[in-house]
Amino acid sequence: xxxxxxxxxxxxIIQRLAxxxxxxxxxxxxxxxxxxxWSIENINKAINAFISDISSFKLNTDSVRCSSNxxxxxxxxxxSTPELQEFHKKVDNSFNGDFAKKEYPHISYLYSRLDxxxxxxxxxxxxxxxxxxVFINRLGLVQxxxxxxxxxxxxxxxxx
Numbered sequence: 001x002x003x004x005x006x007x008x009x010x011x012x013i014i015q016r017l018a019x020x021x022x023x024x025x026x027x028x029x030x031x032x033x034x035x036x037x038w039s040i041e042n043i044n045k046a047i048n049a050f051i052s053d054i055s056s057f058k059l060n061t062d063s064v065r066c067s068s069n070x071x072x073x074x075x076x077x078x079x080s081t082p083e084l085q086e087f088h089k090k091v092d093n094s095f096n097g098d099f100a101k102k103e104y105p106h107i108s109y110l111y112s113r114l115d116x117x118x119x120x121x122x123x124x125x126x127x128x129x130x131x132x133x134v135f136i137n138r139l140g141l142v143q144x145x146x147x148x149x150x151x152x153x154x155x156x157x158x159x160x
Contacts, residue, residue, distance in 0.1 A: 001139065003135035003136075003137050006028070006131045009130060009131045010130065014028060023111055024149045026148040027153075028107060030059070030105055031105075033100045034099045044155060050094045055160055057087070057159075059078045059105075061130060064077075067116075071113065078106055087100070088102055107134070137159050
């Protein structure tokens with residue numbers, strides 16, 4: 001989960017775009033991993049096993065783009081760092097598989113089915129308003145069933 005300052009900056013962008021395009025509001029985040037099909041209790045145990053070895057870390061943003069994906073429309077890519085790569089290794093080891101999201105880590109700003117030609121003019125303004133660097137200071141376990149308005153935060157962990 002993002003630090004408070006980055007969250008506020010990103011939330012402002014999300015709110016503006018949601019209002020302009022009648023889209024859903026959601027909490028700014030970077031999806032760092034998925035989870036195995038385990039019970040919540042076992043997922044919590046696995047996370048608790050590696051969380052004490054993880055410190056908060058910074059990530060630099062890169063470019064904003066419009067995607068042809070049916071739902072993640074406007075996204076801000078995140079540059080990989082040694083800290084992020086180490087986090088990925090710990091997740092994969094704890095979950096006994098390939099669960100870290102290594103390809104195209106990003107912050108989403110707009111969930112929509114609109115064509116990019118209708119919204120790409122917003123990219124420049126987003127790049128002006130968005131943080132250039134974010135700090136990951138908490139991890140959250142989110143149940144992502146349905147669309148973003150249906151998602152539920154199940155637990156958070158503070159990183160030191």
